[in-house]
């Protein structure tokens with residue numbers, strides 16, 4: 001599902017465009033994901049992507065958006081993609097459920113981009129007829145937790161030691177939002 005582009009002013013005064021991802025974003029997306037890997041952010045990926053891997057991933061993503069299986073929203077500042085987010089629709093007996101993911105690049109956090117992306121995804125998910133959103137976060141990720149609570153998500157449960165990263169186990173928390 002392609003979303004209607006929208007511009008908002010971030011807390012630091014910068015203009016932010018929220019829109020669907022496009023093929024021309026490939027280079028920005030490579031830099032974006034590899035920066036997150038470098039800073040050891042609380043995401044599932046731990047190794048950098050190659051251009052081919054990212055191109056394959058983006059191709060599949062654009063196809064899923066076209067088929068209405070994925071709701072995607074990126075944030076662009078001064079012509080560069082600085083955040084990516086999505087709701088991945090489940091299928092069959094779970095077709096009322098979407099799985100949400102979000103990340104904002106270092107240097108652009110704490111200025112409201114994450115909250116605006118989440119609001120967009122929630123609105124678009126409602127429009128698409130979804131009834132429940134789910135997401136997982138590292139139990140240690142307090143920033144993400146605050147954002148999700150602010151958006152109305154409630155904890156549904158915990159998988160103890162659900163993550164094993166850098167030689168340590170971390171609990172994985174699942175949160176849900178009824179739309």
Ligand SMILES: CC(C)(COP(=O)(O)OP(=O)(O)OC[C@H]1O[C@@H](n2cnc3c(N)ncnc32)[C@H](O)[C@@H]1OP(=O)(O)O)[C@@H](O)C(=O)NCCC(=O)NCCS
Pocket residue numbers: 041042043102103104105108109110111112113114115116136137138141142143144146147150
């Ligand atoms: C988690 C993340 C998406 C938040 O996005 P963001 O754009 O920085 O968030 P916002 O500026 O919109 O802030 C929204 C809310 O999050 C919370 N928040 C943001 N930054 C915070 C910080 N440094 N400390 C504590 N809470 C914080 C606050 O509740 C804030 O609302 P408020 O400003 O009204 O207090 C971003 O930090 C990120 O991408 N981190 C790395 C990747 C990641 O952890 N992704 C989530 C994986 S589950």
